[in-house]
Structures are given as C-alpha cells and as structure tokens.
Amino acid sequence: MSTVVHGFDWPDRFVVGTVGEPGERTFYLQARMGSELVSVALEKQQSALLADRIEEILDDLMTEDGNPFSIPATAPDGLIDNDPLEQPVEEQFRAGAMGLGWDPSTAQIVIEAFPLVDLPDDADESELVEIEPEEVLVVRIPVGSARAFTRRTRDVVLAGRPICPLCEQPMDADGHVCTLPEGFQ
Numbered sequence: 001m002s003t004v005v006h007g008f009d010w011p012d013r014f015v016v017g018t019v020g021e022p023g024e025r026t027f028y029l030q031a032r033m034g035s036e037l038v039s040v041a042l043e044k045q046q047s048a049l050l051a052d053r054i055e056e057i058l059d060d061l062m063t064e065d066g067n068p069f070s071i072p073a074t075a076p077d078g079l080i081d082n083d084p085l086e087q088p089v090e091e092q093f094r095a096g097a098m099g100l101g102w103d104p105s106t107a108q109i110v111i112e113a114f115p116l117v118d119l120p121d122d123a124d125e126s127e128l129v130e131i132e133p134e135e136v137l138v139v140r141i142p143v144g145s146a147r148a149f150t151r152r153t154r155d156v157v158l159a160g161r162p163i164c165p166l167c168e169q170p171m172d173a174d175g176h177v178c179t180l181p182e183g184f185q
Contacts, residue, residue, distance in 0.1 A: 004135040006038045014159045016153040017085035022160045031139050040113050040137050040165035042095040069107045073145045079148035109146040113137040
C-alpha cells in the first residue's frame with residue numbers, strides 16, 4: 001500500500017487554529033488550496049515547537065551574507081491571518097512525528113506531519129522505521145508566509161488558560177487550586 005500524500009506546494013492558507021474552549025481545546029494544522037482542505041490534529045506543544053523551529057530556521061537563514069533569500073525579520077502585514085479555522089473541521093489524522101526542512105531552490109519552508117502510530121506494547125522501536133504511514137501532510141510555504149504562520153501560531157498557543165505565577169500550572173476560569181512546588185512556602 002502506498003502512502004497518500006496531502007501535498008500543498010503553495011497553499012492559499014496554512015494555519016494553526018483551535019476548536020473548543022481554553023483547557024479543552026483541540027489544536028489543528030489546517031491547509032487549503034482551492035477547494036481542497038485538510039485538517040490535522042496536533043498537540044499544543046507540537047504547535048509551539050513547530051513555530052519555534054520555523055522561526056529558528058528563518059533567523060539562521062536571515063544571517064547568511066546578504067540575506068540571499070530575502071527573509072523578513074517580522075511577519076509582513078498583508079500575510080497576517082487571524083481568521084478562525086475553515087469549516088467543517090474534519091480531522092484527517094492526529095499528528096505524531098513531524099518533519100521540518102528548507103528548500104533553497106524555491107525559498108520555501110517544508111513542513112511534514114505524519115500520523116500518530118500506535119505500536120503494540122511489545123514492539124521494538126526499530127520496528128517504527130519499517131512502518132510506512134498510510135498518509136502524510138506535506139506543506140511548502142514561502143518565507144513571508146512562514147513568519148506569519150509562526151506569529152499566528154504563537155498567538156493561538158498563548159490564547160489558552162493563563163498560567164499561575166506560583167505553581168506555573170494552567171488556571172481554569174472557574175477556580176484554581178495552586179500546587180506550590182515542594183519547599184516553596
């Protein structure tokens with residue numbers, strides 16, 4: 001069986017967004033090109049890490065002599081996308097492993113999301129290499145769109161529940177039982 005590739009080389013839209021209330025949100029990586037729409041569920045931490053890693057790649061490329069790929073220092077205003085996820089949000093799969101790369105021939109960031117793999121309890125990690133995923137999301141975005149993607153993703157991640165300054169745990173709107181670290185009085 002061959003892998004189904006949901007490929008978006010120059011998507012009309014590529015964003016991270018959420019469904020649900022803070023504390024119960026589901027994060028989605030959503031790509032659209034024309035009428036094709038793919039939504040992949042992922043964890044909040046995966047979203048934040050993806051934004052961080054894209055930002056690192058862009059910052060490193062920007063320091064190359066003469067900034068040959070014209071990497072913007074900030075997200076261009078015209079590319080900022082604050083709209084909600086497109087409906088209907090239908091989960092294609094839940095992301096497990098993710099890949100990130102740079103294609104200098106097109107000056108694009110390449111993002112790959114692979115489905116979460118449930119291995120049997122007695123499975124060896126070496127078996128993971130032998131598993132061919134049923135499907136994969138591959139998105140290629142230009143550098144300006146990548147900056148806008150990281151900005152939006154950070155905003156979405158930070159829009160969740162506020163963090164308690166004492167115990168550093170999320171606080172719910174209906175109350176919070178602070179669990180101070182041991183030794184902190």
